[in-house]
Amino acid sequence: MDPVKITLFGLPGVALLWMLTIAAFGIFGHRAWQLIGLLRQGRYEDRFDQVARRMVHAAKHVLLQPRIFNERSIGLPHFLIFWGFVVYVICFNWGLLRGLFPFLPVPYPEEVKAANLFLELFSVLVLISLGVAVVRRLFFPPKYLHLSRDANVILGLIGLLMLSMLFGSAFHIVSEGGRTSAWMPFGSLLSRAFAGLSPETAHSLAAGMWWLHTMLVLWFLVYLPYSKHLHLLASPFNVYFSQSATRPVGDLGVAGAKEDLSAGAARWQELTWKQLLSGFSCAECGRCDRSCPATASGSPLQPQQIVHKIKEHMVQVGLKPKNGDGAPKLIGDVITEREIWACTTCMACMDCCAVWNEQVPLIVALRRHLVTEGRVERTVQDMLGNLQRYGNSFGKSDRMRAKWTQTSGLKIKDARKEPVEHLWLVGDYASYDPRCEDITKKTAKVFAQAGLDFGLLYEAERNAGNDVRRVGEEGLFEMLRDKNLMALGKAKFKSILTTDPHTYHTLKNEYPWNGNRPDVRHYTEVLDQLVAAGKLPLKKKLAGRVTYHDPCYLGRYNGIYDAPRRVLQALGLELVEMPRCRQHSYCCGAGGGRIWMEDTEKVEERPAENRIREAVALEGVRTFVVACPKDIAMFRDAVKTTGHEDRLVVKDLAELVAEAME
Amino acid sequence: MADPILVLAEQLRGEVTDITFEMLGAGRTLAAAAGAPLHVALLGSEAAALASQLGVADKVWVVDNPQLDLAPAGTVAAALKALMDQTQAGIVLLGCTNVSLGIGSMLAALAGLPLVNFCRAARVEGGAVVCTSQLFGGKILSDVKLPDGRGVVSIYPGAFPAEAGRNDQTPPVEKVDLPVEAPKVTFKQYLEPEAGDVDITKQDVLVGVGRGIQTQDNVELAEELAQVLGGATCASRPVIDQGWLPLSRQVGKSGMSVKPRVYLALGISGAPEHWEGIQNSQCIIAVNTDPRAPIFDGAHYGVVGDVLELLPVLTEKVKARKG
Amino acid sequence: MNLYVLLKMVPDTVEELDVSADGKSLDAEFLRFKLNDPDEHALEQALLLKEKHGGKVTVVTLDAPEVDDVLFTALAKGADRAVKLPVDQAGLGTTAIAKVIAEFFASHAGEITADTLLLPGSQAIDDLEGEVAPLLAAALQLPYLGVVCQVTVTEGKATVTKEFAGGLRAEFEVTLPAVLGIQSAERPPRYVPVAKVRAAMKSAPIETVDSTPPDRPLQLEIERMYKPEAAGRAELFEGAPEEVADKLVDVLAKSGVI
Secondary structure, three states, rough: OOOOOEOOOOOOOOOHHHHHHHHHHHHHHHHHHHHHHHHHHHHHOOOOOHHHHHHHHHHHHHHHHHHHHHHHHHHHHHHHHHHHHHHHHHHHHHHHHHHHOOOOOOOOOOOOHHHHHHHHHHHHHHHHHHHHHHHHHOOOEEEEEEEEHHHHHHHHHHHHHHHHHHHHHHHHHHHOOOOOOOOOOOHHHHHHHHOOOOOHHHHHHHHHHHHHHHHHHHHHHHHHHHHHHHHHHHHHHHOOOOHHHOOOOOOOOOOOOOOOOOOOOOOOHOHHHHHHHHHOOOOOOOOOHHHHHHHHHOOOHHHHHHHHHHHHHHHHHHOOOOHHHHOOOOOOOOOOOHHHHOOOOOHHHHHOOOOOHHHHHHHHHHHHHHHOOOOOHHHHHHHEEEHHHOOOOOOOOOOHOOOOHHHOOOEEEOOOOOEEEEEOOHHHHHHHHHHHHHHHHHHHHHHHHHOOEEEEEEEHHOOOOOOHHOOOOHHHHHHHHHHHHHHHHHOOOOEEEOOHHHHHHHHOOOOOOOOOOOOOEEEEHHHHHEEEEEEOOOOOOOOOOOOOOOOOOOOOOOOOOHHHHHHHHHHOOOOOOOOOOOOHHHOEEEEEEEEHHHOOOOOOOOOOHHHHHHHHHOOEEEEEOOOOHHHHHHHHHHHOOOOOOOOOOEHHHHHHHHHHHH | OOOOEEOOOEEEEEEHHHHHHHHHHHHHHHHHHHOOOOOEEEEEEOOOHHHOOOOOOEEEEEEHHHHHHOOHHHHHHHHHHHHHHHOOOOOEEEOOOOOOHHHHHHHHHHHHHOOOEEEEEEEEEEEEEEEEEEEEHHHHHEEEEEEHHHHEEOOOOOOOOOOHHHHHOOOOOOOOOOOOOOOOEEEEHHHOOOOOOOOOOHHHEEEEHEEEEEHHHHHHHHHHHHHHOOEEEEOHHHHHOOOOHHHHEEEEEOOEEOOEEEEEEEEEOOHHHHHHOOOOOOOEEEEEEEOOHHHHHOEEEEOOOOHHHHHHHHHHHHHHHHH | OOOEEOEEEEEOOOOOOEEEOOOEEEEEOOEEEEEHHHHHHHHHHHHHHHHHHHEEEEEEEEOOOHHHHHHHHHHHOOOOOOEEEEEOHHHHHEEEHHHHHHHHHHHOOOOOOOEEEHHHHHEOOOOOOHHHHHHHHHHOOOOOOEEEEEEEOOEEEEEEEEEEOOOOOEEEEEEEEEEEEEOOOOOOOOOOOOHHHHHHHHHHOOOOOOOOOOOOOOOEEEEEEEEOOOOOOEEEEEEOOOHHHHHHHHHHHOOOOO
8 A cells, every 4th residue: 555646636645745745844944944043143162072972972861861760750751752753753754755755665664564563562652651641741740740732732743643653554454354463463453443444445544544644744843843842853962062971060161162251141142052052952841940949949040941031032032033122131021130140050950951951051141241230239249349359258358267277276287388288278158157167177176186288378268269150250250260270379289178069169170270180179078088098086986867968069060979978977877868869959059159149039938948847857867967168057047947956956077077086 | 825726516407416515525625734715616597596505615606697507618617717817716626527527628728727537535745735536447546746736626426525515604605707608509408317207316225237137137036126125226327228227217427326225236347437326325235246346345245146046035035034 | 521539548447457666657567458438439429420411430549559450440330531640648648638639630631620520438437637528629629518428410510418417418509510528329339340340451541640749748747556445345245045145134134124
């Protein structure tokens, strides 16, 4: 049976097929070209390096798509729907080509037994998956599931495609005299229902199914670039071009930029092409919104909306003829300042994004523009002014940075004057905040007792600049970085050790060491190594159940999860994990400069409070262990505001180690 | 007898301000030490009516010219210069206040005399007048000599006791006509602070909040404490500038001067402009995270700690004590 | 409009201030300078007036440590000209400073026109000899008003709000040209990112205008400078909030308010 050997509206089937195909591909091609044209208007960045590594990354994450499985209920179904779609595309194109070129000595896929079996099995599996999806949607929709038109269209479409496949098979069997075959199990089953049809009718119906099927696909091809299903085509590229294929994704530096990006993006054309590609790649699954602490606390920020709004704006404004002054502004009209400032840069969104979108650099690019315009709130302005003038966010003299050493009971080496093995960059909070001073002194004592050869830069140390960069003040970040590099250049040391994960992250990943990067370690790593080498003189075992909070900049950003846990184990403590642990750790809310901002929003519940409630729900856990000075500030506060002072105490890992060494 | 010491009486809305009496007291002591007469200059259309309050002086010069009402510093300085010429005054005292700002500098320029600003103390030493001025917000003091014993001295509010400038005597008054140039700065109208529901200058207890209160929401906590204590909240300039409390609650140089029985300074660093407004409170209790905050130098009691932590606890305890 | 902002650097009190060995000046070892706070407001006010009425903003200052940074920041914020008078501010009292600035205005480089406003900060923490604003006004024989918190300009006149005390303010009308000592601008001083200041460093030059160092740096004789003795310190309560609160309640009870 050759479905194109028919005549419709006086036209031979082949001609009709050609017309439809050309029309569909034409419209699709035109639209795709328009969209690519938009991307090309974005700023340049180099994501074309290290092809081999990128291919491996893409292969893994497109074909095996492990991230899709991070949401159980939809993981396997999507995987199957994806592969089902891939197989069908192959078969469809096979069928289409055969239809367009009837003289090709190639059978239709349905005529090849193995292919047809394959197709039928897949149809049924996909239909079952669709059934699951539909039932889930209708009867057990998770709160977050929004029923969008695009989603319903695709489900309907795939359903129709599968059904037309199966029915086509059934009618084909009937038209051939009802001879069933093990190669066409479901078609055979279905054919029984139509046993009464005449062969001619069955033949027409079978051809009809083929045409229906083909036209649906061609229609879908046209519909695709106008819907969220564009992600089918865009996301594999997005994954290929993602930053994490080649370097740490938490590095806000852009490779190969042709213009100065420090002023940020005021218009969509000032974002890079890769940032603009995010919009096309987004499948609107909402995983990012669900993991975002800002969204959860009721702020207007939703990472998916940021990506989506930029796309809509770009398409709307970019494809219209000259808009003049009436065009909406990216920042202000499309995306509000409140949304832009609400981000804590915790990277939970990027960590769970199934298409590997990079939301945080996008938000920072918008912040950079606001900073350029001076549209920064008062408290942040004061902080930036302090950082510029005194090198710390507290507004205290740079000479006071190491004042804590005077009451530490130790003579701590000055790395500016003598060589040290470990150069300890303490960071602002651990140096200046009275809440953290005690812990810093204990940490120093622990190092001393462990026989570590360490020293400080004293007044020459400046804020490393991590949060400054994330607030969008790129110029100030560069200034702080240069000053630190100068001071580091003059000191002699073997490795750098930091208290604050923010310091750790930016020193390790965002400072230009020109191939000469020193060993940068977080103090938990150092403690872990000391424990492993037996060099930590622990005098007693601590008892009790504790839980550990993975700091964003240590965990998600730099993959350090086990070192602090090993230390806790060595101390004898029983670690009980919170449900959101390791890379799912829930941000305390201080990052991205948020700790400097005022809570003008009426928040439902601050991230730190949410986290404390999670900890308090763990049976028998009395201690909340942190490894970041900002966490100390945020969580101790949250314990009070949630009224759990008698239930939970917040301790730094160093404090516990000090206790065990007494 | 040495050249007269001339005090410029300061007025605001028909009243002689406190600084005038502080200056009279200071002037009296200086005059006695220098063996000089103490004169006062009272300018403007209200002058005659107010002269009787200035009995500490040996003589009151009244310049009853309406052009001197709310006249700019330049005009007042010119009038004072003329008066100085007429009376041979050697030293002029005026207030280091918003009202009088600029008069001293302009007079110094016109008369070719030095000006000593921020003066907190003055003495006669070896025939010369030595003033002690505070600089850099009070962090440094400077002893300054007036060469030739002549000059203009700007007296810092609260440095000298006002009682020393009051008595029940009536001073001799002399009217004087001075040429007054038409000023190029003319008064249009007063801008009253919004009538606050509360007059903080009449409260027994004030709970003052400064930057350390951190957010507008937290001002609520202070309000609760104030309520429980039967008092009111007030604030230092930064809090008012943010709009967290109305202008009528501002305490300090540009705000009110208060003297409650108890003033709780919460998260207030104690900068001189604020201190000026609270220094006469009977009991000042300060809470601040910075042990080096200047407020602790002047307060009676202090707590180095987090206001936000302490406030709710304190409020509860006060409630409990009140029963 | 022709707007001049007069800036003065003052010692930064974030640092501990110490007296030098000679007992008559500040110890310069760790001394840092920053822009006088009201001067920053004066600059902001000038920029706001320029935004509203057009014209030019010129910032003028004497030479002092870290002053270049301040000038470039002013240019980055939107000032059109930055003038550094090459006279060292160190050791000069405000009378001498005002004299140097007056000389600038007497020269062709500092033109005073019918629509000129001179905007220094209202006062500074080191104004031992008086404030720059009135001293300058006296030297230039211009009208002056201080403690200004609002300026509106219409047809050659300025309506200016001055702060008194107790929250009371008053409106005055000033004919231009005039000197206004700015206490606070209508809006808090704007932020300008480091990148823009750096760009200003590259593109916009700082002018210098010939000036004569004044022959009398100080009008007064400083006998000595010293740190005040803590006249009395507050009695400090320590401990957990509960304990401290108890002690405070006792104090409150003793004062008769509970």
